[in-house]
Amino acid sequence: MSALLELRHVSKSFGPVTVIEDVSLAVHAGKVQALLGENGAGKSTLIKMMAGVHQPDSGQILIDGHETPLRTTKAAEQHGIATIYQELNLVPTMSVAENIMLGRTPARGGLVDFAALRRKAQEAVDFIGLEVDLDETVGALGIAKQQLVEIAKALSMDARILILDEPTAALSTTEVEQLFRVMTSLKERGVGMVFISHHLEEIARIADSVSVLRDGGLVAEVPPTTPEAEFVSLMVGRDIENQYPRERGVPGPPLLRVENLSREGAFSDISLTVRAGEVVGIAGLVGAGRTELIRAIAGADSYDSGQVVVKDTRLPRGDVAAAIAQGVGHVPEDRKTQGLILEASVGSNIGLATLRSSSRWGMAALRAQRARAMEVAEKLRIRMAGIDQDVINLSGGNQQKAVFGRWVMAGSEILLLDEPTRGVDVGAKVEIYTIINAITARGGAVLMVSSDLPEVLGMSDRILVMSGGRIAGELPPTASQDDVMALAVAHADPATTTSSSSPSPSDSTPRSPQS
Structure with missing residues (x-):
């Protein structure tokens, strides 16, 4: 039986830069084809060829065994190809229902058929088990729910081929399980899928075959049971013996002190100290208030009471410029919308x-x-x-x-990190950890929020666990993931431990290889 979608010896260049060279792969009905590779390996360009965004300079694209040029995204959709990009393609001012049916709005007598629109949108969200108000604007949802709306939108197209570009990057453990149940159901329906993820433990769970890219070329086609160390070696072209190369020293004097910081509905009575040469990690469940705390310390948001002190200087609340002037840097959770000017x-x-x-x-x-x-x-x-x-x-x-x-x-001197390696491949992660080590080696201090428990345990000198907007306890880096989770649920809202709903649009449930 021929593949649903096949790329044969495709290549693609942008100006003098070759980003894909002589790559072949196939997507079969009822199978998940995983794509692995470092950032910049060519994964995004490859899936954009499948989606009709880019056309290959050479090679062939075949659908059901027949050569089929995909010159536009509309052409790809007409052949049953739906793509969920890492960068969400939603209109924040429109409702959930309108976003799900965007470009395919049902009409009757020249007017929008709102009953049909809501019915079709409801069918899509019901299929993936997403509890959301169809009339709520997408911009009011957290990143995780926006990701699930994007998935519902793609599934509403009755796709035969579904391309998922890092769909789990912003999802909690509960939501990942929910997505994998949907993907398993789609496999049973005969839908073929392409799946990209930097979480290697997910590959073994959901993929049927794995294509590994490096520097624009296909270096291996391997089974999903391949050991993670071998995946890493294939992706980066070298062995990485220590994925969390923290270089710990003796902490110096306090650089950052947070005293009794509170903001109604976000966090309460937070006190902490970060010393020179130290990395302090913050772990917690959905809605724990981690991101809100980091933003308040950075001056990006205000707070109701308490104080933030850098060395001996009290920072004015809600003043980013004052924080920067005192040597505070902030790497936000969402680099695209909060950390970069993309057109610059x-x-x-x-x-x-x-x-x-x-x-x-x-x-x-x-x-x-x-x-x-x-x-x-x-x-x-x-x-x-x-x-x-x-x-x-x-x-x-x-x-x-x-x-x-x-x-x-x-x-x-002080770096506030919020999910510093989200959506980053294993090779780039190690390079970022090296930057963190360099900052603390020269006497700086790092306060790091991460939903990746191995990262928190591997790169922190001390770990503060937040629960219900408060610090539930402190742990050494020798603690186990179970130790962290025990504190994380200590004062948590029960809703945050049983569903994907969360009072905080920013925080995500900690994830681990054992999840």
């Missing part, structure tokens, strides 16, 4: 925090800024065509390193 260059993004401080008589010192940004980019090994390349065209891992680069260039 790599150099401009790296230099954002120092643009004002390096100016003279109100004029930006652009030449000096560019030179310093180049030094930082080279130091952090950001893969780019040049410092003037738009940051939107970098891979996810390199975009994240550009955000880190901003604070390296600013000489920040």
